[in-house]
Amino acid sequence: MSIQSRRERERAEREKLIVTAARELAEAEGWDAVTTRRLAEQVEYSQPVLYSHFAGKDAIMAAVAVEGFADLGEALAAARARVAAPEALAAVAETYTSFAERRPALYDAMFSQAVDLPFATADAPEPLHTAFNEIVEAVRPHAGAAHPALVTETFWAALHGLATLTRGRRLPRHAHDDRLALLLARFTRAPD
Amino acid sequence: MSIQSRRERERAEREKLIVTAARELAEAEGWDAVTTRRLAEQVEYSQPVLYSHFAGKDAIMAAVAVEGFADLGEALAAARARVAAPEALAAVAETYTSFAERRPALYDAMFSQAVDLPFATADAPEPLHTAFNEIVEAVRPHAGAAHPALVTETFWAALHGLATLTRGRRLPRHAHDDRLALLLARFTRAPD
DNA sequence: CAGCAGCCCTAGCGTTGCTAGGATCACAAG
DNA sequence: CTTGTGATCCTAGCAACGCTAGGGCTGCTG
Incomplete structure (x- = not known):
């Protein structure tokens, strides 16, 4: 139960991290600069992680x-x-x-x-x-x-x-x- | 002179052809479907021809x-x-x-x-x-x-x-x- | 007829969004 | 403490994108 909830919490935090990073990158350099590769690098995960949180860009x-x-x-x-x-x-x-x-x-x-x-x-x-x-x-x-x-x-x-x-x-x-x-x-x- | 003008006329016609094809393709399937490859195929020329008429898409x-x-x-x-x-x-x-x-x-x-x-x-x-x-x-x-x-x-x-x-x-x-x-x-x- | 100049195509580069498959790690059971 | 198991995450790669370099072919010119 505790482990389960910790994992869910971490997942939620990482999802928030992705969205925030995408927003900041877009506001800094425009949406064209927001590629899945750059976004993944920004949050310090690999690309496929993005797709375990979101259906796509x-x-x-x-x-x-x-x-x-x-x-x-x-x-x-x-x-x-x-x-x-x-x-x-x-x-x-x-x-x-x-x-x-x-x-x-x-x-x-x-x-x-x-x-x-x-x-x-x-x-x-x-x-x-x-x-x-x-x-x-x-x-x-x-x-x-x-x-x-x-x-x-x-x-x-x-x-x-x-x-x-x-x-x-x-x-x-x-x-x-x-x-x-x-x-x-x-x-x-x-x-x- | 005549040869020169014929070439210019053909160029102008082809340019019009490209624009019309792009317009029709976009209106039929949306701009996402208008790729340089499909457009070139539509006008029956190769891709680089598009770039001899226009700077880009x-x-x-x-x-x-x-x-x-x-x-x-x-x-x-x-x-x-x-x-x-x-x-x-x-x-x-x-x-x-x-x-x-x-x-x-x-x-x-x-x-x-x-x-x-x-x-x-x-x-x-x-x-x-x-x-x-x-x-x-x-x-x-x-x-x-x-x-x-x-x-x-x-x-x-x-x-x-x-x-x-x-x-x-x-x-x-x-x-x-x-x-x-x-x-x-x-x-x-x-x-x- | 020979030489030349312009046209146009094949092939390929770097990048994109997205995905398959395997390695790796943390946890639970004996 | 060891072993099995399950989830997690990364490496590698696919197809498609816009765009470009370089050479072969065609057709005009002297």
């Missing part, structure tokens, strides 16, 4: 993505706690886009790369729900007659578009603040 | 992306010609998202994959400018006091977010029309 990235959603959720909660109710939307929006800007590799894992995560369903990992709910609460005062969840989805999509297009140099970076302010003007207070 | 995808922008620009122009001025924004938005939905591989090349295309600068390929200008013209009646280009960038980013998140199953597909309608309500007629 995608699964490792998905685990990193879940950690990213937890981080994002915390940042959004902090922003919402810092700013009073109706103006919280601006703080949340600013926090969201600056998160995407400051942690590009993490944001990529969450939204561009890992495709096999369940998302808009009930069995999505819990950090995804909490992060989404943070935006819902910030949006709620501005939803008007519309369903808050629907407004949140739309507003979130707009933030995501701004973040990704700016990051990919599709949009000039210098006008980012102006675009964000414009978006907020269109989404604060319901038209009716 | 990325450059081929960039060429496909430019074709995609031309297609998108045509579709948007048609939508704007079909619908009168103020309501054209809805038609443009619907055309945009359905383009992303119907041609996912093409849309990926345009916005997710090829990073080395100049975008928001003057030396961007001409189809990019015309496509963007189509949205500008649809947005203009609703810009109010704001700069139309800035509103366009923001609105376009929102459309892009809706398209990519819906496609990646981050947003439930069934509510897409509702989200699009909500976005349009927020962007038609300026608040002041």
